[in-house]
Amino acid sequence: MSEMTPDAVRHLAGLARIALSDDEVARLAGELGAIVEAVEAVQSVATEDVPPTSHPVPLGNVLRDDVVGQTLTTEEALAGAPDHDGTRFRVTAILGEEQ
Amino acid sequence: MAKDQLMDLEKALELYEPVLGFEVHVELSTQTKMFSAAPNPAAMDEAAIEPNTCITPLCLGLPGSLPVVNRTAVEYSISLGLALGCDIAPVSRFARKNYFYPDLAKNYQISQYDEPIAFEGSVSVEMDDGTLVEVPIERAHMEEDAGKLTHVGGATGRIQGAEYSLVDYNRAGVPLVEIVTKPIEGMEGRAGELGRAYVSTIRDIVRNLGISHARMERGNLRCDANVSLRPRGESAYGTRTETKNVNSFRSIERAVLYEIRRQAAILADGGTITQETRHWHEDTGVTSPGRPKSDADDYRYFPEPDLLPVEASAEWVATLKAALPESPVLMRRRLRAEWGFSDVDFQAIVNAGLITEVKATIDAGVEAPAARKWWMGEISRIANDRDVEPSSLVSPDEIKALQSLVDQGTLTDKLAREVLLGMIDGEGTPEEIVAARGLEVVSDDGALMAAIDEALAADPDVLDKIREGKVQAAGAIIGAVMKAMKGQADAARVRELIIERAGAS
Amino acid sequence: MSDITALSASELAESLASGDLSSAEITQAYLDRMEATESIVGSFLARSETALDTAQHSDARWKKGEARSPLEGVPVAIKDVLCTTDMVTTAGSRILEGWIPPYDATVVRKLREAGLVPLGKTNMDEFAMGSSTEHSGYHVTKNPWDLSRAPGGSGGGSAAAVAARQAPVAIGSDTGGSIRQPAAFTGTVGVKPTYGGVSRYGVIALASSLDQVGPVSRTVRDSALIHDVIGGHDPHDSTSIPIPWASMTEAADAGARAADLAGLRVGVVKQLVTEGIQSGVKQRFDEALELMAAHGAEIIEVDAPHCEYAVAAYYLVLPAEASSNLAKFDSVRFGLRVTPEGNPTVEDVMAATRDQGFGDEVKRRIILGTYALSAGYYDAYYGSAQKVRTLIQRDFAQAFDKVDVLVSPSAPTTAFPLGAKLDDPLAMWAGDLTTIPVNLAGIPGMSLPMGLDPEDGLPVGLQLMAPTYEDARLYKAGATLERLFFERDGYLVSSRAPEVV
Ligand SMILES: [Mg+2]
Ligand SMILES: [Zn+2]
16 A cells, blocks of 8 residues: 555545545545655654654643543533434444444 | 354364453443543443433543543552453553444544553463363453444344434443453363353452442443364464354353354365354354454554553552452352352352352351351342342341350340341341340240240150150150240250250159 | 724733723624624634623623633634534534534633633634635635735634734634744734643644644733633643643733843754745844844754654644544534435445545545554554654754754745645645644744735744743743834834725
8 A cells, every 4th residue: 555546545535434536536646645755754764763752741640530520411412413312313224333 | 144054062172172262341330431520331220321411522522522531440450450460561551443433432442552551461260160270361451432322123123224223322431441361272172161261250350359340231241252263283373253242151151162163164164264253142042244354444543642651650559459359269269168168058159149248257257157047048038038239238247246146045046037137127236136126035944944844744745755765755845835935945955954854853 | 993903902901900991892892893804804703692791791890890810801712623612613614514512622611711702713724734724614714914815724713813903812723833824924923832731622633642722912912811811730631731830921021021132042943944935034034033132142053953854744643643533523423414315324424424524635634644544554654753753852852952942934934825835735734844843842832923024015923932831931032022023113013914994
């Protein structure tokens, strides 16, 4: 997949769950090819001995006491839902299985 | 669905060695969820909770919501790691596991990936015949549970053929520890039994730690069983399947044996095993194919940027280690030896889940047989009648107080049972109840003798029979005296007095 | 009373305290100004319907002597990336069209608790992905200085609103320059606090390890006032720093009072003053350095060699985190649902919704981020980018051993014409070169106007950078510089913004 082929883009779009049109796939394959080439520059300095930084400001243990706090009501939860049955969110039939 | 070909177990084991692995998910019973302050349904009576009520913005994955780690969940996880004999990582990290599914609100699960909190352990598992098997543990990591789907339309709530599904996010974010074993070899014909014994050992451990309700039927404890077969004489593992949805101890055993027989039939036929998830069907006792492993399993793990690493200092771990109770397996083996019960009697206590109570009662100073008798007898009976937990009725110290009165001869067993009922109903201490109900044993020999003489007068042959050696003839007189005394006499003392009378005249 | 909208937040606060102006008068003046200019500028996505009520409430508090902060009754505009319970919140995306959150962002709660009056939600590039606000899912915002030009982005709405006097102050968010670059393009002041200095709770996440909320204003002191309100520890955000912070307002006041910059060591980051810089920007930057030197500052050139890789690292870290953060937009619990023809499964519905609901730039970055995290590529891309962050942090740490603050132009150019870079993502991204290293390192940065480009007459921004935790240093130095520029030019750049109408 090092080449940004249309198939590679389609595969990524599947993982990202976006139904790209063929036109979009073709355009993105071109754009992303150039972009990936540009960002590959990071590899030239990212040597073994350099540790990664995932938090810019490292903090110690950040833990919460096990005490119940404010919750949402069911009405609040469902207020923005595209579809629901009054207490639960409704979705169309599911094809896949849980992971 | 075509029926699977199955090979005889014996034949299968002749040709192949089963290799097992288990992934057990334990729902922790903290007050709140793993990353949010929503109430934790796994610590509550889940059946009584309305859908989508135990939720915060995070449980719904609302834009802008953020996770904060529950300290108690971390402590429970460390304790569990220690109980599994694991090393605790000084620094462990949360990671995002990315995949889309409607029950996963954020469409990523916050889990741990290459830096789990606990790793490299071992658990002693007791088999049915009392032998111990060491199950090697690879890791135990912290993560969050997903919501619950209900499939509507189509057959029996199955996902296939459903018209639509409903999502309840109450369970989303419930703290989980996932315990992963290393491959377990050499179990041969006991492979299924080991699966059952292993998961029930995990259940005992987490209950003993008080960190999970561990009700398998409610999903507090869930097991995925990995099975592969290795042809005899080869060293490489075969392709494995992962059977999910095994919701009872017995079905773990059955599912493992089923997979051994199914895979053996395929391999012997020259076929290959598909690496896939399979589903166990409790009703029919078979597994069915689920999702094959594929490119879609690219979970794109990366360190969770919204959370800092968890640092388990040596002091913190030492404190939790010091508070760890003895392992249930080892404790059971020790107590069996100490208490001297028969295997049957001991196993009955284990099965009744009353080991802790019996132990505490013995620790309070009651002799082992008496402690067993109280808990397995009258207390269990009352608990059963009233549909409550035996431990909720009476404390080990109260049993001690009651039994002391029996030991002193103040109460007979029968009277003591009456007093127990009073204690359970809140009438006071055993002494108070004895006094209030006038239940004390009549220990005045004069009064007893008067009653004996009265009974003998009605049945004068008895003394002769006793003198002829037919001691059992005293029974009738004892019965009459006990009746006259309204049960408040010590039968043994009455018997002594009758024999005395026979000798004296 | 069009004069009211020309007053700074500090001046409004004084008038409110003295009783010369009421919050209702001030708020009405801003609503009138919005009414007159909004169809031209397009800064807002939503307007509050309760602003006047809130203002009257503030007036009652002032009357009773119960003002909750110096800013009680002062209006504020809020970037649409922050959750508000009383206004639609979309992050500039069609996928969230019409969504009203059931909770307020911590920053919004703090603004309300301090008595500020929210006026509306400002336009932005969709999910803050962009540098021109042209990637908004709704409409284009125009630069009040030149309506044919972009206000910068992603927070173009907040900057344009403040520059066009539609709001005295605004809230922005800055992932790679989204507060500072629009501030530079519109002649306003914008601050990205130290990462963890301001809560991210209720801020719709773009890149969690880079995002930071901050103020936009017309003066350094106004930003300080807002910073003091919105900053500080929030237990709802694990990355929020649990320390007490110095008063930014006091730092700004100390800076404004200071006679000069004596003793201040100012580092010029060689790598951030590149050849591609517009000549007028370069000229104003050199003049600023001369001004600083003339007033006692010591100017030192410093090296931050890994800034060369900052843009590349940024365009791996950001898309990777964003690809995961934006997965929640799936049509199940909130937002848009697109149901395709036939018998679609939920998977089809999700995929169609995300295709239709997201704009091109968002899809581009999600696919790129998915790639950067995918099996077999993680180490080469995301992993390597995280290492570059370490190297950039080290560069900054070494630089701050020698200097107190670092400076650079806030952006290599002045505001560019609308549409100029829309079809060339790499060109658009390259413009963020000066601001990105600050986010990667987590340090605080400020953009303040340092004059107008002599050629195009547009504002030019100066970027100040300080070490982590040292946000107050920016306000002190910034306030002194602001006064020195004023003394030199005879005006504040923000006061020169065109009338628009
Ligand atoms: Mg698993
Ligand atoms: Zn798991």
